[in-house]
Amino acid sequence: MDMRPASFKEQFPAIAEHCGPAGLNDLLAALQTINVQSAQAVTSDGEYCDSLYLVVEGKLVSQITSDRETIRLGSLKKGDIFSEVNILDPGPSTSTVIATEDSMLLALSHNTFRSLEKPHPVMTGNILRMICSIMVDRCRLADKLLFSKYAYIEGITDSKSTQHRGLIEWGRDILQKLHGHAGTQS
């Protein structure tokens, strides 16, 4: 699928605002289109990933899982981006993202992004800065919540944190915010 610059600007204005006409054309040429079917995973919690994903069509859900349980973090829809940490520094994904309906994504890998640095240093620098800024805001918010509730944790005398419902809700809320979701979701 060839996305036109005007459509990209409309759907992903936070990225497009840093691109001049030539830079945007090269960025669009570098993006890889990925079609995922409903129930198919795009990223898997703990597994290596090196790309940022942009949702062009469809719906997905973000969650973290263990052998026993799943914590749902939030949903993703057209115009959303996810997996920001993996384009900054490829490594283990911090969540599993699964399509809940057939979806179309654009993927930008770390190496592809780096290859745009030479022809478009200002554009890539500003996009990198924008992503870093998103991550700083999320880390700050999480730190704030962690510290503000520290007194609550101190009141817990046993080691089984999962038995404390308030603590679980608080932890889920922070995880949702760390992954860019607004807050507690059902």
Next chain:
Amino acid sequence: MSFIEHLQSVPLFSEMTNDELRTLEQSMVIEDYPDGHKIISEEHINDRFYVLLEGEVEITHEKDTERGLQRISTMGPGSLIGLHGLIGHNRPIVSCRANGAVKAAYLPSAAFNLLYQYNTRLPHHFQTIVAKQLAADYRNIVGELREMMLADND
């Protein structure tokens, strides 16, 4: 040890060329801090990025807590502090206090922005350093929360 040698000993700076390190040397300010000096304070907006050259810095958190001062960690030579200050000019969540005499070099965000205008590779490299540190911090926070949330109920 010269300033450049100090920087070369920090892994995150190891990819920088000698020319880039010299530019950085000209842009950074080296200062000595006495024992107890608050290099970064939760009370004030920080817009400086520091490379710790000699001594030890204690990371603490005190503001808005019922518990009082919390000691979080200690950092030694080669550590980078205040990275977030280059990105967003907000009040820090933690304070960094000299534990004994400390020598550190700092880069003000204004100098970083100026570098951005005149030199493309060095600020890019810096931005990459910030990105890698941020990614590590982010994965640590998520990892610890994940562990707590998914802890075995048995």
